[in-house]
Structure formats: C-alpha cells, structure tokens
Amino acid sequence: xxxxxxxxxxxxxxxxxxxxxxxxxxxxxxxxxxxxxxxxxxxxxxxxxxxxxxxxxxxxxxxxxxxxxxxxxxxxxxxxxxxxxxxxxxxxxxxxxxxxxxxxxxxxxxxxxxxxxxxxxxxxxxxxxxxxxxxxxxxxxxxxxxxxxxxxxxxxxxxxxxx
Numbered sequence: 001x002x003x004x005x006x007x008x009x010x011x012x013x014x015x016x017x018x019x020x021x022x023x024x025x026x027x028x029x030x031x032x033x034x035x036x037x038x039x040x041x042x043x044x045x046x047x048x049x050x051x052x053x054x055x056x057x058x059x060x061x062x063x064x065x066x067x068x069x070x071x072x073x074x075x076x077x078x079x080x081x082x083x084x085x086x087x088x089x090x091x092x093x094x095x096x097x098x099x100x101x102x103x104x105x106x107x108x109x110x111x112x113x114x115x116x117x118x119x120x121x122x123x124x125x126x127x128x129x130x131x132x133x134x135x136x137x138x139x140x141x142x143x144x145x146x147x148x149x150x151x152x153x154x155x156x157x158x159x160x161x162x163x
Contacts (some may be wrong), residue, residue: 003051009103009129009130009131009132009134010130010131010132011128011129011130011131012127012128012129012131013127013128013129014044015127015129015149016066017127018042018043018045018121018127018129019042019044019047019049019050019095020021020121021044021131022044022111022119023047023049023053023076024131025097025111025113025117025119025131026053026054026057026104026111026113027053027056027057027118028114029031029057029063029113029114029117030057030060030064030114031060031063031064031065031114032059032064032066032069032113032114032115032118033062033064033065033066033111033112034067034111034112034142035066035067035068035069035110035111036068036069036070036106036108036110036111036145036148037068037071037109037110037124038070038071038072038109038124039070039072039073039074039075039076040070040075040076040080041072041075041079042109042121042127043111044110045075045076045080045083046079046080046081046082046083050083051082051083051085051086052081053118054066054083054086055086057162058086058089058090058093060106061081062154064093065093065094065095066093066094066095066148067094067095067096067097067145067149068095068096068097069096069097069098069099069145069148069149069152070096070097070098070099070162071099071103071104072154073098073155074097076082081102095154096154096155097149097152097153097154097155098152098153098154099148099151099152099154101153103151103152103155105150106144106148107123107124107125108120108121108122108123108124108146109121109124109129110141110145112138112142112145115138115142116133116138117131117132117133117138118131118132118133118134118137118138118141119131120132120141132159
C-alpha cells in the first residue's frame with residue numbers, strides 16, 4: 001500500500017487551502033484515487049497543477065485508476081478542458097458516475113488516495129475540512145464511496161462532442 005506524506009491530521013477552513021490540499025493528495029497517490037464532489041468546482045480540476053499531478057499519477061503507475069462521483073457534470077464539461085484532455089488520453093483509467101437522486105442527502109466532498117489518505121470537507125457548502133490517515137475514518141469513507149458508486153450510474157454527459 002502507498003504511504004502518503006501527510007501528517008496524521010491537517011485541518012483547513014478556507015477555500016483557498018482546499019485546491020492546494022487536493023493537488024498534494026493527488027500527487028501522493030500511487031494506485032487509486034476516489035473523488036466525490038457536488039461538481040468539483042472547489043477542487044479546481046481544470047487547473048494545470050491538477051493536470052500535472054494526474055498526468056504523473058497515470059504515467060508513473062501502470063495500475064493507476066481514478067473514479068469520480070459527481071452530482072452535476074456541468075462544471076467538468078464546461079470549465080475543465082485540461083481534465084477532459086486526461087480523459088481522452090487515459091480513458092481506461094478514469095471512470096465517472098453521476099450520483100442518483102437517492103444520494104441527494106449526501107453532502108460531503110472527499111478524496112481518498114490508495115485506501116490510506118483522506119481529504120474531506122464536512123459539507124459541500126463549507127470550506128472547512130481535514131486531511132487524515134486515521135484508519136477507521138478512511139475505511140468508513142471508503143465504504144461510503146462504494147455505496148454511492150453502486151447507487152450512481154455511468155455518465156458521458158461530461159465528455160466532449162465533436163461535430
């Protein structure tokens with residue numbers, strides 16, 4: 001299992017700190033990244049820093065895999081051209097699912113790296129959150145991601161349409 005370079009607990013309470021923490025966590029992953037957000041606008045998935053971190057993740061690790069759950073694909077499809085480039089370059093390594101209406105009570109954004117590190121915001125509408133490697137918290141969020149994944153459906157709404 002991969003070991004990430006984060007301390008046991010690191011908290012943040014500003015939106016400006018969240019994208020930097022996202023890039024740190026993405027850069028630490030070696031095998032698996034699981035992302036769940038309302039629309040990924042606070043993660044800044046369209047940034048060059050995220051592009052570079054994910055490019056390194058996909059090219060450095062043969063088994064690297066990224067799974068995303070979103071409640072709204074509009075931000076990804078309209079504001080993240082660099083991320084869309086990654087989906088075109090590494091289609092077998094990236095899966096996106098659209099959360100079903102039955103998941104609407106879920107209100108936390110989070111990223112899991114290699115079943116070891118967790119970055120999460122306590123609510124979609126708040127900047128406050130933490131990075132942790134606490135095994136029971138990470139395991140609980142892994143289970144929650146799996147449950148949301150099963151209730152979600154594959155989506156191609158975020159993909160580019162070439163005419």
